[in-house]
Amino acid sequence: MNFQDIIFYFFSSVLIVSALGVITVRNPVYSALLLVLSFVTSAGLWLLLEAEFLAITLVLVYVGAVMVLFLFVVMMLDINLDKLREGFWKWFPIGGIVALVMVVEIAIVMFGQYFSLDAMPAPEPKTVEYSNTKELGRLLYTEYVYAFELAAVLLLVAMIAAIALTLRHREDKKSLDVAKQVSVKKEDRLRIVTMPAEKKG
Amino acid sequence: MESIQQLFEQVFGAELGYMLFSLSTNLTFIFAIIVPLLLGVAYLTFAERKIIAYMQIRVGPNRVTFFGIPWLRGWGQPIADAVKALMKEIVVPAGANKFLFILAPILTIMPALAAWAVVPFSAEMVLADINAGLLYILAMTSMGIYGVIIAGWASNSKYAFLGAMRSAAQVVSYELAMGFALVCVLMMSQSLNLGDIVRGQQGDNWISFLHWFWIPLFPMFLVYFISGVAETNRAPFDVAEGESEIVAGFHVDYSGMAFTVFFLAEYANMILVATLTAIMFLGGWLPPLDIAPLNMIPGFIWLLLKIAFLLFFFLWFRATFPRYRYDQIMRLGWKVFIPITIVWIVVLGVIMQLPESIQNDVPLNLWF
Numbered sequence: 001m002n003f004q005d006i007i008f009y010f011f012s013s014v015l016i017v018s019a020l021g022v023i024t025v026r027n028p029v030y031s032a033l034l035l036v037l038s039f040v041t042s043a044g045l046w047l048l049l050e051a052e053f054l055a056i057t058l059v060l061v062y063v064g065a066v067m068v069l070f071l072f073v074v075m076m077l078d079i080n081l082d083k084l085r086e087g088f089w090k091w092f093p094i095g096g097i098v099a100l101v102m103v104v105e106i107a108i109v110m111f112g113q114y115f116s117l118d119a120m121p122a123p124e125p126k127t128v129e130y131s132n133t134k135e136l137g138r139l140l141y142t143e144y145v146y147a148f149e150l151a152a153v154l155l156l157v158a159m160i161a162a163i164a165l166t167l168r169h170r171e172d173k174k175s176l177d178v179a180k181q182v183s184v185k186k187e188d189r190l191r192i193v194t195m196p197a198e199k200k201g
Numbered sequence: 202m203e204s205i206q207q208l209f210e211q212v213f214g215a216e217l218g219y220m221l222f223s224l225s226t227n228l229t230f231i232f233a234i235i236v237p238l239l240l241g242v243a244y245l246t247f248a249e250r251k252i253i254a255y256m257q258i259r260v261g262p263n264r265v266t267f268f269g270i271p272w273l274r275g276w277g278q279p280i281a282d283a284v285k286a287l288m289k290e291i292v293v294p295a296g297a298n299k300f301l302f303i304l305a306p307i308l309t310i311m312p313a314l315a316a317w318a319v320v321p322f323s324a325e326m327v328l329a330d331i332n333a334g335l336l337y338i339l340a341m342t343s344m345g346i347y348g349v350i351i352a353g354w355a356s357n358s359k360y361a362f363l364g365a366m367r368s369a370a371q372v373v374s375y376e377l378a379m380g381f382a383l384v385c386v387l388m389m390s391q392s393l394n395l396g397d398i399v400r401g402q403q404g405d406n407w408i409s410f411l412h413w414f415w416i417p418l419f420p421m422f423l424v425y426f427i428s429g430v431a432e433t434n435r436a437p438f439d440v441a442e443g444e445s446e447i448v449a450g451f452h453v454d455y456s457g458m459a460f461t462v463f464f465l466a467e468y469a470n471m472i473l474v475a476t477l478t479a480i481m482f483l484g485g486w487l488p489p490l491d492i493a494p495l496n497m498i499p500g501f502i503w504l505l506l507k508i509a510f511l512l513f514f515f516l517w518f519r520a521t522f523p524r525y526r527y528d529q530i531m532r533l534g535w536k537v538f539i540p541i542t543i544v545w546i547v548v549l550g551v552i553m554q555l556p557e558s559i560q561n562d563v564p565l566n567l568w569f
Binding site: 060064 | 340351373529
């Protein structure tokens with residue numbers, strides 16, 4: 001067992017334990033933090049596959065932005081855990097079947113001919129000049145440019161839709177016109193009063 | 202260096218010896234970065250107190266000295282403060298989540314130190330010369346926010362929680378502007394490697410400060426630096442602490458060394474932002490004029506001078522500006538900085554596609 005194997009087994013065991021923790025711990029904040037841990041460890045696994053761009057982007061996007069907002073929301077929720085757990089055994093059979101189907105599907109893909117270890121051998125070590133990022137950019141902006149643009153438009157539509165659905169115009173809303181505030185001059189607010197000095201008795 | 206490697210390989214065998222050799226050299230390099238950094242943090246606090254004091258016509262710390270030497274009066278202050286912090290008790294509030302309460306300062310200092318791994322101090326002095334250095338820096342700095350959020354939540358206190366909420370929203374918004382500004386830098390340098398970014402600013406004549414990216418990317422330089430001030434929660438963007446509004450924000454319940462670790466992380470992040478601005482916009486280790494006396498000075502001294510120059514601005518801002526109101530911070534981030542950066546990306550892209558730029562095989566050269 002060489003050094004890379006040790007790292008791989010370490011990261012994958014941490015990943016499995018933290019992923020199990022996400023769905024089993026009682027405290028939702030812990031579960032969000034364990035999800036962060038599993039993102040970071042899977043980024044470590046991707047680094048072993050020499051996919052440094054994807055690994056760092058995973059940390060940057062999911063850990064640095066998405067999970068921060070998740071945590072933000074989870075911390076503000078007042079979750080009644082007993083109520084959440086009430087229906088667990090009632091829905092367990094259905095959930096179990098769904099989970100089983102997913103496991104079987106993943107197994108079919110992983111052990112099939114397209115993704116097996118023979119079809120997808122470990123990547124050849126690249127030279128120092130080889131830049132993962134450049135290759136990915138070249139592919140995304142040439143061969144897959146339509147799919148890429150389509151995904152971007154889809155995200156934009158989803159973003160606008162989310163804003164449009166939640167934006168409410170209330171009559172009694174108190175808001176400030178920032179441009180007006182910024183352009184305030186001294187003369188608008190300040191009045192210098194000259195008044196005669198009082199007479200001394 | 203090679204003889205030490207051979208010694209290791211002879212003593213421990215080829216494979217294990219090489220592993221131990223690289224481990225020990227890397228650990229040495231890490232210490233060589235961390236120890237001066239922490240000393241720099243200590244004396245940055247001293248510089249801050251002194252500079253702000255002089256700006257407010259006071260004297261600042263002027264008592265603690267080394268061995269009674271009179272002209273060193275005040276210079277012992279950071280050391281005395283560190284010793285004091287070490288002696289103090291760490292109080293964990295009764296209603297706090299103990300594990301996360303202790304974990305939060307650790308999570309704050311970890312990325313603040315880890316980001317230094319890819320920083321090039323001169324053409325050869327860099328611990329990890331990785332291809333995606335810029336992305337790595339962005340990823341590390343974006344992780345620093347967890348400590349603040351967890352501290353605010355684990356303290357189980359209203360003020361701490363309010364501080365954490367403010368800080369989370371602020372950091373996430375300014376990270377976008379920061380990221381877009383860095384996109385411009387990498388369009389100019391055509392590389393994510395920080396060393397290559399500095400080398401891209403070298404230019405071909407002796408007036409090298411005209412080739413640094415701060416001229417073609419001047420709006421991005423300002424956006425990046427101001428976003429950096431906001432990211433480190435420094436005045437005038439320090440609503441996360443806001444002592445006049447929410448006592449001390451996310452670290453109101455922390456004391457002793459736990460508080461000091463937050464403090465260290467804030468100052469280490471300040472130095473990091475100043476270093477990155479120096480590397481990406483002010484030519485890193487390059488001398489301002491490539492002529493005889495100036496280019497004899499070693500590169501890392503130029504980098505240190507640029508870092509000190511930028512750090513002075515952090516202190517100057519704090520002494521000058523009143524704190525932003527919270528909605529104004531959000532407005533500045535979302536409605537001013539992000540549009541500016543997006544427009545500049547488009548402008549830069551158009552300039553790069555001009556026939557002259559493509560002919561000369563340089564993305565943007567102001568001095569054709």
